[in-house]
Amino acid sequence: MPPKRKQTATDDAPKQNPNKKVKKEDFDSDAKTKDGEPWNLKIVSWNVDGVRAWLKKDGMSVLEVEDPDILCLQETKCSEKKLPDEIKNVKGYKSYFVEAKTEGYSGVALYSKVEPISVKYGFDEKEHDDEGRCITAEYENFYLVTTYVPNAGKGLMTLEKRMDWDPKFRKYLKELDEKKPVIMCGDLNVSHKEIDLANPKGNKKNAGFTQEERDGFTELLNAGFVDSFRHLYPDKEKQYTFWTYMMNCRARNIGWRLDYFVISERLVPQLCDNLIRTSLYGSDHCPITLLMHM
């Protein structure tokens, strides 16, 4: 049985205030594994929806308040040659980028305090790799994969591309998992269950909540992986990581949980916490934070 966390009525719908200045202390955590081991690895993942716009909105301050060991960004929407210097060179971190062949589309970044043993761009599927959606970093005792999964598009225009992605990416993760345990994070562009979005009924035919996409996520979990947030908080409602900019959705918490840390089953004993940082602004997603004892 997963360790159920205490739930209160108030923490169901996190109060968000974009103007409130965040303090480093608010991000402190003494989370521990089930066996009482403290965390010693922190990973932050954030879909930045354009890294240049996000930079101007002070997105980089996430490094000050979180001080993560690893930071993963999705939807950088910027070729490497156009990256501002503040994005390219971050003190204390090695950085890695993939870009789409189409300028200003997709793109993923990975920052790491410790230099990985190896870094792999894409996952040997040319069509998908050409869109700059995946970076894998190999560490001593795990692989970190960060990804921006294809959006099924308005009117499900690109659902086919998405459904091509799911099995291929799952296969890739399984292959990695045979070598070392895997921590995969990013914008998976799906809300798994009804609890994972504000309006499940109205979105069954929309990108991010079709049966096909939800089944793809289920199959990933069946392949030996765990949705770390839902594992820790199986019944916690109104926990979202994305809100459309339209209709004041973020202030009203009409959102979707699209961003995840998905970990190999055998890493569950080392899981300390998965936090959703709704107090941080800079994109239509908020960052998520994983705490592990490695």
Added chain:
Amino acid sequence: MPPKRKQTATDDAPKQNPNKKVKKEDFDSDAKTKDGEPWNLKIVSWNVDGVRAWLKKDGMSVLEVEDPDILCLQETKCSEKKLPDEIKNVKGYKSYFVEAKTEGYSGVALYSKVEPISVKYGFDEKEHDDEGRCITAEYENFYLVTTYVPNAGKGLMTLEKRMDWDPKFRKYLKELDEKKPVIMCGDLNVSHKEIDLANPKGNKKNAGFTQEERDGFTELLNAGFVDSFRHLYPDKEKQYTFWTYMMNCRARNIGWRLDYFVISERLVPQLCDNLIRTSLYGSDHCPITLLMHM
């Protein structure tokens, strides 16, 4: 001989400060005709470079400080159906709009306290009229024509279109002039002489200062019209109405005089002043103001 105005070294290069709040009193004028008649008609012309962006930058405050009888705007870049209500309905004015067939391109507006006897959209040249570049308002004792003349384009890509415009538009103005005197204003997209731009040497091959465009303007004047500003201030240097947004040109006054009031020769005795309102911001052009005794 034209009435030469006093020139000082300091008013050659107007000091501009975008943050300075303008006061209505700073726009007062007691200009008179050569014969000492005070002005009783004020017309303001402004290339707004996108009327929606200009509105957000408080461009409409020109009405408060100038209180013109007629306001002409060029490059509205907005089809009538997309015009914000504040643009469409202005208290105290009748308003008229032309739009380009291409959404977000060109477009001209005219606001008038007194309802014109008639209003004409375009000048019966289909190619040009499809680009929403001209409105003519007929008044008791004059025609007002406001226009946004085709830009010759980067690398003079559209110089041909421009050179097609010049004789046709000139012919149109001459025909009007046979009926009533004409006041024509707007962005003529040419600096007539070397004195009319900061860098004449470097721009002889560029849109706005080619020999063809300059000759077109000369031919217009030869057809019985007068550049009212240059008539009043024949030697006044560094008087520009446009500065590219690039390279901090406005602060450095590296500009062009592209916006004009061109009037029928027989209106010259009624001319009181032509002012360049460099203290007003909201676009890459500044407004110009004509004072007439009609």
Added chain:
DNA sequence: CATCTGATG
């Protein structure tokens, strides 16, 4: 270095 559109999300 601004405006705009149109694609994308």
Added chain:
DNA sequence: CATCAGATG
């Protein structure tokens, strides 16, 4: 309602 690109100026 945001990001981006690309056209236009």
